[in-house]
Amino acid sequence: MQQEMTSGDVDDRPAEFVEALAKGLAILECFDATHAEMTLSEVARRVGLSPAAARRSLITLQTLGYVGQKDKRFHLRPKIMTLSSSFYFSTRIEEVLQPNLRALVEQWGDASSIGTLDGDDVIYIAHVSVQRARRAAAVIGARYPACATSLGRVLLAGLPDAALDRYIAHVRPAALTSKSITDPKLLRVEIMDVRDAGYSTTVDQLDYGITALAVPIRDIEGRTIAALNTSGYTGKVTPETLVTERLPALREAASNIAHEIARYPILQTIIGTRPR
Template sequence: MVEDPKRSTEFVEALAKGIAVIECFDAAHPDMTLSEIARRVGLSPAAARRSLITLSALGYVGSAGKRFFLKPKVMTLGSGFYFAARIDEILLPELRQIVETHGDAASVAMLDGHDVIYIAHHSTQRARRATAVVGARYPAHATSLGRVLLAGLPKSELERYFARVEPKALTSRTVTDKNILRGLIEEAGERGYATTVDQLDYGITALAVPIRNAEGRVTAAVNSSGYSGLIGPDQMVTDRLGDLRVAAGRISAAAARTPALSAALNG
């Protein structure tokens, strides 16, 4: 049985609280009061205040009146991984090639809990829609990337996912029924790809394939997405599946030669 890291005597709770405070800011909550932060993170006002004082002293958080906001220094926390994993050298060229060939947008993501987190993205799209910038995270059940990644989980982990997740509707077409979702994920595993239409946001049709490590385990996924009014899932499979699989293979091979990226994907 794997030990829960949070129960370890070496787990630093104060550090975890500080990171949680940073993570509670998003597009819907760009600045908040102390009480709002404490409520979102699930901390007492005193604990949230101590974290904010520390983060402010380190230059990660600023304040104006009674409201707190993130400062640009926060971006350095992710840039270390970006450069160490050579995202710009390994992943972006593949995504640029996909977009150059097919237009629209392409991304690479990993599974993080019940969400996918984007580690690389390239796009020619300018329309207002859910943004797949590096570091963005979205519910796995509503994305082609997420369904491919869930399909690659060991059976016990997939069962744990379904036992804990409560799928939310992001559009009127988002699949939230667990039985239907389970069937779609199983289908993605059998086919080796997943497609979605208007699941995460209206106007998005996407196709994703898995990226595997040397042992064949699914560690990440790459996708191509377009505007639903211009391309459907069947056409996307016909036009883009082959190129996505080639890109996934090249990314897998390159990652095996890059220690930081390999460790991150296999982590």
């Protein structure tokens, strides 16, 4: 989810913080499916920069090959994919995480994902799917509001109480569908229920047509470092059938993944949840 550059966290920034680099990264993140091409003023407005500052960053990114321009509209170039591929291969996701997801999808069909928390969002770091419907994409690298996904709610339930309190205090859940929980108080109740149950089910919260079940992936000390889910089409599966038919196997897969992650300390360090 794109966020504006603000001064709200300035006091928390180290003295070595490079503002220009932060602006450039924010510009790269502001492009998405509905903003694939933008003018200079559109980029500046989405990132919360002055046109002059946005122009300097865009020219730098263009010179480096990450951004292209046609007429007066800017767009990302394929070189941007090298940034995510560096993460993908350095963390050995294909070797460590993807086989477990393939096994789950071979067993049930549908889709399976692993996500971790970054601020208020869940980021999908591994995904396998046989689904082809038009719906919110759960591809690797996608990020969505944590409160609207089964993965995100499991991750939020795994936060320490103080971190969860801070999240509930500032979150403003968007009404992504008519079933979305938008009241922070009701959201807290839901998250606490997830903490008690040890799993989360969602129906049409992020997008219509998505029913999902998620469980935590925990490190050796019992801390939630990521979450694993299985999802299907609303109408073909229900939360009750997911819990009855898939929960035991999903928990076993989460345990297997946790053991695999423990073999690669750098992977555990990288994907650990990052609350705001």
